[in-house]
Amino acid sequence: MITIDLARSRAALARLGCLPETDQETVAAFAAAAWSCLVEPGDAVAGRMISVFGAAEALRFAQGSDVKDLALEMGVESDDVARARSRWAPRFNDMAVDDAFARAARANVRLITPDHESWPRSLTDLGDHAPRCLWFRGNASVFSRYSAHVAIVGARAATGYGEHVASEFAAELAARGVVIVSGAAYGIDGFAHRAALAAGGTSIAVLAGGADRPYPSGHARLIDSIATKGVVCSEVPCGSAPTKWRFLQRNRVIAALADATVVVEAGWRSGSLNTAGHAAALSRPLGAVPGPVTSAASAGCHRLLREFDARCITGVDDVVELLGLDSAQTLFDSESDDTAARTNERTRVTDALSTRSARNIDDIARRSGMSNTEVQQVLGILQLEEKVRRVEGGWLVMGN
Amino acid sequence: MITIDLARSRAALARLGCLPETDQETVAAFAAAAWSCLVEPGDAVAGRMISVFGAAEALRFAQGSDVKDLALEMGVESDDVARARSRWAPRFNDMAVDDAFARAARANVRLITPDHESWPRSLTDLGDHAPRCLWFRGNASVFSRYSAHVAIVGARAATGYGEHVASEFAAELAARGVVIVSGAAYGIDGFAHRAALAAGGTSIAVLAGGADRPYPSGHARLIDSIATKGVVCSEVPCGSAPTKWRFLQRNRVIAALADATVVVEAGWRSGSLNTAGHAAALSRPLGAVPGPVTSAASAGCHRLLREFDARCITGVDDVVELLGLDSAQTLFDSESDDTAARTNERTRVTDALSTRSARNIDDIARRSGMSNTEVQQVLGILQLEEKVRRVEGGWLVMGN
Incomplete structure (x- = not known):
């Protein structure tokens, strides 16, 4: 009992x-x-x-x-x-x-539940299948809805090409303020996390086993780094083993935490196709990176392009466009409080900026009536959209 | 006058x-x-x-x-x-x-006009823009509606990857009775033609200048070989120079002659995107072969996947599927006499075959009341669809 x-x-x-x-x-x-x-x-x-x-x-x-x-x-x-x-x-x-x-x-693992302000409301789309809490190491604010989240996933058996593409995409997106979500596996996942951190960005690793059990163990140090600069989380309690079922279910959490999912390389039956399937089921934008048709490691990506109507992703701009598709959809679907909240916060931050005189975070926070953290997060999104730019001494809003 | x-x-x-x-x-x-x-x-x-x-x-x-x-x-x-x-x-x-x-x-160039039985009726879809005659070298029966025609086109500045893929696809399709249509240019076009002929198949080269003027001149021998085993044609009269305008218009003929068009490699502004555009405008199935996102020679193909809703083609089976899409569409659109004719001829040939005792062409022709040439062409299509197979002493129909 x-x-x-x-x-x-x-x-x-x-x-x-x-x-x-x-x-x-x-x-x-x-x-x-x-x-x-x-x-x-x-x-x-x-x-x-x-x-x-x-x-x-x-x-x-x-x-x-x-x-x-x-x-x-x-x-x-x-x-x-x-x-x-x-x-x-x-x-x-x-x-x-x-x-x-x-x-x-x-293990210094913490707990977050839906009543917490940083709880990722994107999980709600999983309905009855949604996790009811997350056990995590790191900084819960990384879940925040004020940042765009992109899942970059793919084969463990990645090629040099896939590793290169995963690293490039993750680094550039992270530098533009996007949080990179992945599964901490060998291959594509690892390269995505590592590049995001190296670019000074943040990342979320979703584990299939307990958040206190780095898996794979060869990635223990990487997972520690992710926890330092981002979040390592799991829906199963500490001590739980990463079973096959939990891997499949973990993939739904990755897809649900992300505003868009990009599969970089995947074999014909790769587990990352499972993540892609969850993204599609959630009507989240799904992208796949093409590769040589002679490479087995790209066969799954081509399958996504053919069978799942995934968008063909050839560069970071395509990913940003993919995110844009989402916003447009959500705005029209519009039961989304998150989107409305985001839009309001963006308006408030934009209103607090000038096109000519740079303002610093403290100043913007005071003018907008928002916290410094909130302001920083919203600025990250606006910068990604090229609506604001960082200059000597603070931030400027772009003129029309 | x-x-x-x-x-x-x-x-x-x-x-x-x-x-x-x-x-x-x-x-x-x-x-x-x-x-x-x-x-x-x-x-x-x-x-x-x-x-x-x-x-x-x-x-x-x-x-x-x-x-x-x-x-x-x-x-x-x-x-x-x-x-x-x-x-x-x-x-x-x-x-x-x-x-x-x-x-x-x-120059041993001949003339074919719409009243001729071998005239490619597929050109009719070009409406007022259709050529009213073709000047050609070779065998007009290669235009015949009894064979499937696939355009394989792409960049002159192809990579080894593109050349490999073009050759593989063309050879395998040609071996299955498909006529390979292309523009005789350096790069992808040349590899597609050459592989089709090497596989014992037939090919159609559509030239932008006169059919008596091999262009590019470095492909004069290849163009001669195409004329020997297939057709080299042009809508402009002998002696005409291949101008820029004629190249662009030539591309519409390639797209119209083909039941489906596949772009193997294309730069961001490659001329083969023009061919693809014509195929799309004609509602003909359009495929593009993906490649590394790091390769400029695949950028145009990725653009087709993203912007033109081209099908992602990773192998010959995908091309056959692409052809299938067409038949399905045409059957439903169904003003197409060609399709009805094809279906009738197929039924007659199939009826003339047995699942157990092999029958030779003469026998099948007599039983079906069709010419030997017609029978051979229909058998080619049926073989492609794996509905018949060639055995010692003739042909068998596959059981259900």
């Missing part, structure tokens, strides 16, 4: 630097962490239950016995609920939750 | 092996040849006039004076007719037509 108790929740969370404002948020955050110990990633019955009842109530109900009423309220078959319960039952274990928190505290 | 006279027409045509059945066809064929001496390729006013009045009448009217009535009957502005006349007037010269026929006879 997993029990939820305010005092225990607050203490456990505080050790991970997670300090929700209200009692309800505290209990919800702890329950979300407990759920991550209880279910495998992408468990839609759990997701539905949490959506309907909230994480804490759902956890109580999950361990109760009134399957029929539950199923009715959730709008699912009672068989599904019964089956879900029987797969969760072996993990109804308070010790496992305590253990996850203890391991996290030891 | 260009005059049309039955006896003169018949004599001139006979020297080029062109023997129309009726007097009307004879006069029309000679008039079409005269028109090719009179106008530059793609002259839509001439095309319209010929469509409305027939080549012979149109030629008489073109040299007359009643602009207004003509324009009215043609449904165009009388200014357009007046302007067209003034650009044709300097060439109203019987000597030039005689000269074209004489040069053709000397």
Whole structure:
């Protein structure tokens, strides 16, 4: 039995630097962490239950016995609920939750849940399959919606060509303020992360196992660097092994965290096609880098161009255009609070700038009524769009 | 003044092996040849006039004076007719037509016009811009609608990669009975032609200048080989220089002769993008071969993938699929007599075959009531589609 108790929740969370404002948020955050110990990633019955009842109530109900009423309220078959319960039952274990928190505290892993301001709302598009918390090392503000996020993924068995392209793209995008999201694997992923950091940018690595277990181990140092300048995260608790299922589910998190996904090299059956499939399923812009038709490492990319209607990406400008497609779509779809928020913040920052006299961050923050961090993030986006430029002594807005 | 006279027409045509059945066809064929001496390729006013009045009448009217009535009957502005006349007037010269026929006879160049059974009806899709005759060396049956035609085109400044891909594709397609259409230029064109011939297949070279003037001259021997095993053709009369305009117009003939066009390598502003543009304008399937994004010689292909919605072609199977798209479309559009004819002939040949006992061409021809040549051509298509196979002693149809 997993029990939820305010005092225990607050203490456990505080050790991970997670300090929700209200009692309800505290209990919800702890329950979300407990759920991550209880279910495998992408468990839609759990997701539905949490959506309907909230994480804490759902956890109580999950361990109760009134399957029929539950199923009715959730709008699912009672068989599904019964089956879900029987797969969760072996993990109804308070010790496992305590253990996850203890391991996290030891490894300097922190917890973020949907109530936190830096929580990546882009995950919401995963619906019932969305993660309910992320365990992470690093700086949560990198998740922020004020930066553009691009997933650069691809084959472990990359060629020199793919490594070159991944590095070039990641470096140039990172230099333009884009956060590079990838999976920390050998090959394309590693080159993308490394180039982003080398360019002075930030990066997010999404791991299939616990955030305390660098995988692959040969990338332990790279993963440490990512945690220093960006974020290393996982939806499974510390100590979890990176299983095959978790790799596949991890890919959906990469696709969901990114505003656009670019596959640089991929064999005909590469795992990165799975990430691409998730991006397509989420209606997120998907790009693929072509390569020689004589190279097996590009066969998957060509397949994406042919079968998935991926955009043909030949340079960083194409990626920026890909991001633009997204904004346009989202603006028209427009249930997106994020987009509206972004647009407002951009207007406020632009209003606070002059075309002639450079203003520094402090000045812009005061004029716009926003925090310094927010201003910096918004300036990054505006710079990417070539709407502002950095000069001696501060920033200028471009004239029309 | 260009005059049309039955006896003169018949004599001139006979020297080029062109023997129309009726007097009307004879006069029309000679008039079409005269028109090719009179106008530059793609002259839509001439095309319209010929469509409305027939080549012979149109030629008489073109040299007359009643602009207004003509324009009215043609449904165009009388200014357009007046302007067209003034650009044709300097060439109203019987000597030039005689000269074209004489040069053709000397160079063993023949003439084909729309009344001939081997005339490529695919050119009709060019509407008023269609050539009204072709001057050619070689075997006119290569134009036949019973074979699939694929244009393989690309940059003169090809890389080893492009040359390799062009050769592979052309050889494999030619071996499967596809006629390779191209422009005989250095680079991709040359490799495509050469590989098609080396594989024992046939090829069509469309020249921008006269069919008696091999261009580029460094390809004179290659062009001779194409004429031996296939066709070298041009819509401009013998002796004509390959001007820039004629190159651009030549590209529309390549696109129109082909059931599908594949661009193998092309720079950002390559002339082969012009061919691709014509293919797209004709709603013919268009494919582009991707290459390294680091190669300038593939930039035009990537542009086609991005901007023209070209299909990504990575192998010969993709080209066959591209051809399939066309058939599907044409069947649904279905005003195409050609397609219906093809389907009928295929059914007749298939009906004449057995799944067990091999039958030779003579036998199949007798059973189907078709000529040996027709049977061979249809078998080529069916073999390409893997519906029949060649065995010891003849052909078998595949079981279902």
